[in-house]
Amino acid sequence: MANRYPLIVIYFIIILSNIAPSQEHKFATTPPLPVSPLPSYSQLKWQQREIIFFHHFGVNTFTDSEWGTGKENQKIFNPKGLNTAQWIDVAVQTGVSLSILTAKHHDGFCLWPSKYTDHSVIGSPLQNGHGDVVKEFTKSASNRGVDVGLYLSPWDRHDYRYGKNIAYNEYYMGQLQELLNNYGNVKEIWFDGAKGSNAPNMSYHFNDWFAMVKELQSTINIFSDAGPGVRWVGNENGFAGTTSWSIINGSSLSIGNGSIVDYLSTGDPKGTDWIPAECDVSIRPGWFWHKSESPKKLSELLNIYYNSVGRNCVLLLNVPPNTTGLISTNDILRLKEFKSAIDKIFIKNLAESCSIKASSTRGGKDSGFGPEMVLDKDHLWTYWAPKDNGEKDCWIEITAIDEELKFNVVRIQEAVGLGQRIKKHEVYVDGKRVVKGTTVGYKKLHRLENGLVSGHHVRIRIIGSRGIPLISSVGLHFDPFWHPTK
Ligand code: FUL
Numbered sequence: 001m002a003n004r005y006p007l008i009v010i011y012f013i014i015i016l017s018n019i020a021p022s023q024e025h026k027f028a029t030t031p032p033l034p035v036s037p038l039p040s041y042s043q044l045k046w047q048q049r050e051i052i053f054f055h056h057f058g059v060n061t062f063t064d065s066e067w068g069t070g071k072e073n074q075k076i077f078n079p080k081g082l083n084t085a086q087w088i089d090v091a092v093q094t095g096v097s098l099s100i101l102t103a104k105h106h107d108g109f110c111l112w113p114s115k116y117t118d119h120s121v122i123g124s125p126l127q128n129g130h131g132d133v134v135k136e137f138t139k140s141a142s143n144r145g146v147d148v149g150l151y152l153s154p155w156d157r158h159d160y161r162y163g164k165n166i167a168y169n170e171y172y173m174g175q176l177q178e179l180l181n182n183y184g185n186v187k188e189i190w191f192d193g194a195k196g197s198n199a200p201n202m203s204y205h206f207n208d209w210f211a212m213v214k215e216l217q218s219t220i221n222i223f224s225d226a227g228p229g230v231r232w233v234g235n236e237n238g239f240a241g242t243t244s245w246s247i248i249n250g251s252s253l254s255i256g257n258g259s260i261v262d263y264l265s266t267g268d269p270k271g272t273d274w275i276p277a278e279c280d281v282s283i284r285p286g287w288f289w290h291k292s293e294s295p296k297k298l299s300e301l302l303n304i305y306y307n308s309v310g311r312n313c314v315l316l317l318n319v320p321p322n323t324t325g326l327i328s329t330n331d332i333l334r335l336k337e338f339k340s341a342i343d344k345i346f347i348k349n350l351a352e353s354c355s356i357k358a359s360s361t362r363g364g365k366d367s368g369f370g371p372e373m374v375l376d377k378d379h380l381w382t383y384w385a386p387k388d389n390g391e392k393d394c395w396i397e398i399t400a401i402d403e404e405l406k407f408n409v410v411r412i413q414e415a416v417g418l419g420q421r422i423k424k425h426e427v428y429v430d431g432k433r434v435v436k437g438t439t440v441g442y443k444k445l446h447r448l449e450n451g452l453v454s455g456h457h458v459r460i461r462i463i464g465s466r467g468i469p470l471i472s473s474v475g476l477h478f479d480p481f482w483h484p485t486k
Contacts, residue, residue, distance in 0.1 A: 029363025032385055035419035035467040037247055037274040042219045043229060044380070044417060046098075046188070047246075047276060047442045050309045052149070053091050053099040054280065054318035057133070059109045060288040061323055068107025070157030074123030077109065079325025082126065082133070084140040090319065090327050091146050094335045095342075098187055100149035100316070101137050103179055106194060108158025112183075116174050119158050138183040149188030150179050154204050155195050163199030172204075173212055180216035189213055191224040193232070193256030206255060225264065226253030227275035233313060234261035238281030238304035240311035241265040243438040246276035246420050267439075269423065269466060276442075279308035282318035283331055289320040295334040302341060302481055310445025312420075341481055350405050350476040351375060351398045351458070358396045360387040362468075371396045374474040379443075383415035383472040394469055397459040398476065406454040408482050410435065410446040411475035424464030429455035440471075451484050 039047065059072040061079075091099050104110050110120035112134035121131045134150070141148045152175060161167040180186055191209070195202065210222055221229030227250060233240050245267025253260060253275075264277065281304055284293045296304075308315040319335070322328050351374075358371035362385035369385040374396065376382055386394045398405075410427050414420060422440040426433055434453050435446045458476060462469040 029367040029369060032362065032388060032418065032468060032470070035421055037272060038419055039246070039274045039276070039416060040229075042187075042221050043274060043276060045219075046221050046230060046314060047416070048380075049097050049314060050443075051094070051096050051305075052188070052278075052314060052316045053087075053094070053096050054151075054282075054316050055087060055099060055101050055137075055321055056105065056282075056287040056289075056318055057321045058102055058105050058111060058288070059107050060105065061321065064290055066286050066288055068105065068109065068157065070106075070108050070159075072107060072109060074109065074119060074121075075125060077121065077124040077126065079126065079321070079323065082131075082136070082325030084133070084137040085143070086326050087137070087319075087321060088140045088144050088146050090332055090335060092144055094339045096146070098147040098149055099137075099141060100151055100188055100190055101134065102151045102153070103134050104152050104156070104175070106153050106155045106157055106196070108153075108156040108162075110175070112178070114175055114178055116171055116178075117159060134179065134183055142184060147185070147187040148183075149190060150183075150186055151190035151192070152176065152179060153194070154191060157196060157198060163202050165203055168202065169205045169208070173209065176209060176212055177216065180213060180220075186217050186220055188221045188223055188230070189217075191222070191255070193225045195256055204255075223278060225255045225257065225260075226250065227273070229275070230278045230314075231275045232264055233277040233279045233308075234264035236280055236282075238279045238315060238317075239307040240277055240279055240313040241267075242311065243267075244277065244312040244441060245269055245271070245439055246274055246312060246416065246441055247271040248273055248275050250275055277313045278316050279304070279313045280316040280318065281308075282320070283334065284320065287318055287320065289322045289328070295331050298334065298337045298341060299481065301334070301338045305338075305342065306445050306447050309443060310447075312439060312441025312443060345409065345477055345479045345481070346411070346475065348477065349375070349411075350407055350478070351474055354398045354400055354405070356396060356398050358384055358386065359394050360389070360391060361385070362387055374471050379413050379473040380415060380417050381472075383470045385470050386468055388468050393461060393463065394465070395459050395461045396471065396474065397457055398474070400456045404454045404456050405458065405476055406452055407476040407478050408448045408452045409475075409477040409479045410448070410458075410460075411473070411477060412440050412444045412446075412460060412471065413442060413473040414440045415470040415472040416442050418470055419466070421466045422462055422464070422469050423466065424462070426461045426463060428457075428459040428461065429453050430457050447479060447482055449484055451482070452478075
């Protein structure tokens with residue numbers, strides 16, 4: 001009896017070594033749990049667009065003003081060479097996949113023949129009152145595979161119902177139905193918070209509007225100061241905060257409340273809602289076209305790009321059609337420069353020819369979560385994940401194989417499909433810190449303040465995170481347009 005005891009133990013060891021390990025190795029390592037809140041499908045699609053166009057067009061284009069009075073004669077709206085296909089061509093050439101049109105601005109003039117008012121294209125010379133700019137615009141966009149969005153200003157300085165709560169909300173919702181039922185898919189609707197003194201007590205039925213919008217267009221993102229799909233960044237300069245969370249506490253937001261602009265620009269890691277920020281800015285000083293104005297310089301546009309797209313936001317760039325009904329040549333030329341500058345900076349990722357290692361890897365080598373995942377072309381669903389063992393100093397390190405690396409831009413992207421996590425990070429070159437930052441999100445671009453750096457080892461350290469950090473992409477780039485002054 002005494003001799004049989006070790007035999008039983010050996011027998012169990014054999015069974016366990018045959019069954020347990022094979023169970024463990026049979027399946028791929030699973031992805032880590034998400035850290036909520038998470039983006040919706042439409043919000044992720046929106047984020048990946050990076051740059052969106054805005055077109056402010058209406059009676060103001062012809063009166064050289066920014067805010068119309070509502071008393072304009074419809075006959076002044078006369079874009080003799082209107083060609084919305086040209087606007088869309090410019091979007092395509094700039095790599096823009098969504099364009100938003102002001103269907104109605106504060107002056108109340110409608111770019112489509114709304115049946116609830118005569119203050120529209122109906123009274124204008126455009127096709128002798130038979131024109132429909134919204135129709136032409138949405139058709140041109142769909143012909144070229146560009147998505148559309150619409151802006152319907154809540155503030156209306158023309159309509160007699162404005163200020164009568166029920167009547168105006170009925171009018172407004174009637175127009176929402178016209179726009180969202182009759183012009184195909186609409187991917188973004190823009191509700192701005194401006195409200196004038198002509199009816200200070202006017203209350204907008206936002207909840208009903210939002211419900212109606214969702215009912216009519218299931219994949220739309222609703223923009224307003226407070227979302228629910230996309231939030232305002234809190235300024236009209238095109239700059240997000242240096243800390244920029246896509247997360248915020250939706251219940252503490254309200255539309256048209258000037259005191260929350262800082263909160264809007266940074267977001268809130270403790271928030272319960274995924275409402276990322278959109279940075280709206282115009283290529284010119286005004287939102288509408290004015291003969292006396294010209295487009296911003298390339299360096300200004302690049303600054304805006306780094307401070308919006310490079311701070312986890314989408315850039316909503318306004319390009320106003322002129323009185324002919326076309327995008328002006330000098331705007332087109334500037335946009336060409338802008339697009340080719342971005343391509344030039346980001347086409348080459350110096351990290352791609354390097355070796356890469358990490359502090360640890362979830363599931364070990366070849367698990368599909370190794371640091372090499374930050375160098376593939378997928379910037380969302382393939383990523384490096386460290387081990388989930390409370391590691392405080394998580395890092396990935398890129399090492400030059402031969403010549404030293406020379407760069408002035410560091411790009412870091414998080415796998416935001418599983419939540420935004422990184423709170424604090426630093427970048428070291430050969431042991432010396434070259435930049436530090438807070439949030440990363442979908443895309444963080446560091447344009448190095450001291451200009452070009454060179455070295456063999458580039459380490460990205462994550463020193464604060466909600467859950468384990470998940471990095472989907474890293475780039476080391478050279479920006480020839482960047483000339484820091486200090
Ligand atoms: C603001 C408006 O008052 C401006 O005219 C412009 O349309 C801008 C995008 O939104 O609220």
